[in-house]
Amino acid sequence: MNLDHLLETPIVYLKGVGPKRADLLKSELNIFTFKDLIEHYPFRYVDKSKFFKISEIKGDMPSIQIEGSILSLNKLGVGKSKRLVAKFSDGSSQIDLVWFKQIKWIQSSINLEKNYVVFGKPNFFNGSYSIIHPEITESKEYSKIKSNFFPVYSTTDKLSRVGLNSRGISKIIINLISNLSKKIDETLSNEILRKLNLPSLHESFINIHQPSSIYQMQISSKRLKFDEFFYLQLYLLKNKLLNKKKLKGHDFKIVGINFNNYYNNVLKFDLTNAQKRVLKEIRKDLAGSAHMNRLLQGDVGSGKTLVAILSMLISLDNGFQSCLMAPTEILAQQHYETISKELKSIGVNVQILTGSTKKSQRKVIHEKLLSGDIDILVGTHALIEDSVQFKSLGIVIIDEQHRFGVAQRGKLWKKNNLYPPHILVMTATPIPRTLSMTIYGDLDISIIDELPPGRKVINTIWKSDRSRLQIISLMKREISLGRQIYVVFPLIEESKKLDHKNLMDGYENLIREFPLPDFQISIVHGKMTNEEKEYEMKRFVDGIANILVATTVIEVGVNVPNASVMIIESSERFGLSQLHQLRGRVGRGSDQSYCVLVSGDKLSSEAKKRLSTMVKHTDGFKISEVDLEIRGPGDLMGTQQSGIINFKIADLIKDNKILVRAREEVKSLLKEDSDLSKPKNILIKNRLQRYKSQEMNWGRIS
Structure with missing residues (x-):
């Protein structure tokens, strides 16, 4: 029996269903076919022995x-x-x-x-x-x-009204199983089944719905979870392999005068071991003939920008230009100032192009890009405009990739005629290992998991509204020492009127506590124009304002080393990732820094867990694991990317050991038989073809 032919039968034709029930199964549970029904797995079992x-x-x-x-x-x-x-x-x-x-x-x-x-x-x-x-x-x-182990299925009130409560769903699944009397086609090789001691797919489908023992249920569940992870990893890693074969890149074999001059004579401190390791991985990519497509993860302040500078110098040593794209003008400006200051003494020509660049300057930049006079171009979305053409673009660095759409990033690929430029995507948002193996499974991943020496650990304090006097006292002490302070309020679309009022009330209170002319306070919120926001932010960046009050999340990458205190109002309303990013805005200088989480008294257990995690941990990757545990993978990555991780039975958090094992097996399989052409792997090859057409409907992430 061909599994696919039978299981693609519309659900209306199953005994015990009929048109009315079929319509409800479609609208309530997205069950359209026999396959959808048999993959509607129990969420628990009841012992009725x-x-x-x-x-x-x-x-x-x-x-x-x-x-x-x-x-x-x-x-x-x-x-x-x-x-x-x-x-x-x-x-x-x-x-x-x-x-x-x-x-x-x-x-x-x-x-x-x-x-x-x-x-x-x-x-x-x-x-x-x-x-x-x-x-x-x-x-x-x-x-x-x-x-005696009875499955319990998720259902709805509408389905229960037509007899399809958990028991009713179990009955129609038993009817379906009775139609599977002949063996269902296997999807894994005998070698993998023997090696991992897994049951056949046929046995697993039957025993997940009708187990005679706890062991039988567990081993069937493990097999079906392994299948989901195995084929996702096979799809991703095979894609990665194909891209490396098909997508050629410029080979940068030379590490020459620009890199060595900067590294030996300009760089004032040693790289961390993590930076050295990551740079080695990038150099290996650039020296090969394949196109580099690498994700660089690093916590706030870990030194990703320095790795980007060194990568761009390798491109320059091989006769190619580079560009760095940031999501906002203020970030682009900061990158430009940092890079041009670092490279000024070795004569590297760095320019900036943003939406506010004057037409006359823009024309000069366009000409110098085409002539090759500009070595590094820093900018925003303005870089992807058709009028921006390079003489020879070698590497593109994309900062905070989740801010850019796939189509926008794709435009950068077309800036070269012969080969696409190498791509290095940087993010300060720590991604749990299990998620990076799925969402970014077809990218090479580098992680900077070490902060530069001399950085003091940020002291994170959780205070209630009742401790306002203590908080004001801390602020006044830090300002008297010449330091600056962020005060951030939440802004949620559903309650933005109230949130705006809370911000303005907070701002008025701060003005009373910190009056002119002794103190200067800047404010940034959504009702201001971009020009007003830029002006207020610049006052803070330039050290004129002592305090910056904001509703929006302070831009990732904004660098004010003199800021030593981050106060987060209504902190229980922020997610863990947001809280960690905000905390990363301070602690950039040599002074002791503080992050004060201010919350109400009545908190949910989830909010308490988030805030206590922030007090306990400073490691972004540990925080991201807790965030994954609390929110689940779909919510963590946002709706755009949640489709890839919509598993039927597997769970990224609970089943991460099965995921790791599945990835290891796929790597081993592709190492031995990259084309899946050996007779023993024909089953896997055929199943992968069906998987591509049935399951994968998402575009490349990077």
């Missing part, structure tokens, strides 16, 4: 199972108290079974002449026990069930 007597019911018992017959069935009450009550007897004692929902359907489905198995939680009320909304199965039907 033991039967109780009604006389044994006592205290606060969990859900129990009893067997007997229904003596009477009556509708009682009116309005919201309307209910269906059945007198149930096991031959020696009686108990009430009560339903408040689906009364009509349940009443029509019960036969007083038949025996039933009842499962539910006993409830003690008015001196007697009852079971509210029990599961009820005919004894004759129950006897056909082979397992």
Whole structure:
């Protein structure tokens, strides 16, 4: 039997479904085909191996199972108290079974002449026990069930009204399994199955829905999870392999005068071991004939910009230009100032191009780019305009890649005629290892996991609103020492009017505490024009303003070494990643820095976990793992990228060991048989082709 042909059958044709149920399965659970149904896996199992007597019911018992017959069935009450009550007897004692929902359907489905198995939680009320909304199965039907481990499926009220509660879904899945009497086509080689001691796909599909033991359920679950991870990793790593073969890049074999002059004579400190390791990985990429497509992860202040400068100098030593694209003008300006200052003494021509560059300057830059007089161009989205043409672009550095769309980044590829420029994508947002293996699985990844020596650990303090006097005292002390302070308020679209009011109230309070002319306060919020925001930010960057009050997240990369305090108001409303990024705005100089998390008293358990994590950890990668745990992968990466991680049964957090093993197996497989042409791997090759067409509908991330 061909698995795909059978499982692509529309769900309406399955026994026990029909048109009405089929429409609801489609709209409520996205179940369109047999395949969708068999992949609607249980989210837990209930052990129903033991039967109780009604006389044994006592205290606060969990859900129990009893067997007997229904003596009477009556509708009682009116309005919201309307209910269906059945007198149930096991031959020696009686108990009430009560339903408040689906009364009509349940009443029509019960036969007083038949025996039933009842499962539910006993409830003690008015001196007697009852079971509210029990599961009820005919004894004759129950006897056909082979397992004592009963699956529990997610469902909805609409489905339950047509008999497709968890039990009803289980019934139609059993009907489907009875259609799978012949063996389902395997998707893994015998070698992998033997090596990992995994059951066949056929056994796994059956036993995940009808396990006869906990072990059988666990091993089937492991097999199906492994499959999901295996084919995602195979798709990503095979793509990566193909790109390396097909996408040629300029080979930068020379590390010459510009790099060596800067490294030996200009650089005032040693690189960290992490920076050296990452630079070595980049040099190896650039020296080969393949196109580099690398993601550089590094916590705030870890020295990614220096790695970018050295990479661009390698490009220059090989006769090529470079460009660095930042998401905002203020960031581009800071990069430009840093890079031009660093490279001025060795005669490297660095220019900047942004939306506010004057037309006359723009014309000169365009001409000098084409003539090759400009070595490094720093800019914003202005760099991707068609009019911006290079003589020979060798490497593109993209800062904070999640701010740019795929199409925008793709335009940079077309700036060269022969080969696309090498791409180095930098992010200060730490990405958990399990996510980087999925979202960025087809990129090479470098991580700077070490901060430069001499950096003092930021002291993170969690305070309630009641500690306002202590917070003001800390601010005044730091300002008296000549330092600057950020005060950040949340801005959520749903409550932006109230949030704006909170910001303005906070600003007014600060003006009273820090009056002119002794203190200067800048403010940045969404209702200001870009020019106004730039002006206020510049006052803070130039050291004129002592305090910067803002609603928007302070731009990643904004560098004010003199800022030593970050105060985050209503900190419970920020995500962990935002809190960590904000904290990274301070601690850039040699002074002790502080991050003060100000919160209300009534906090959810999640908010408490976020804030206590911030106090406990300064390592961005540890924080990102907790963030993944709290929010889940889809939410962590945002809706754009969540499609890739919409697994049917696997879980990136709980099943990361299976993911790592699947990736190892894929690497081993491709090392031995990169084209999957060996006879033993034909099954895998065929399944990969189907996987590409059925599962993968997302574009390249970078």
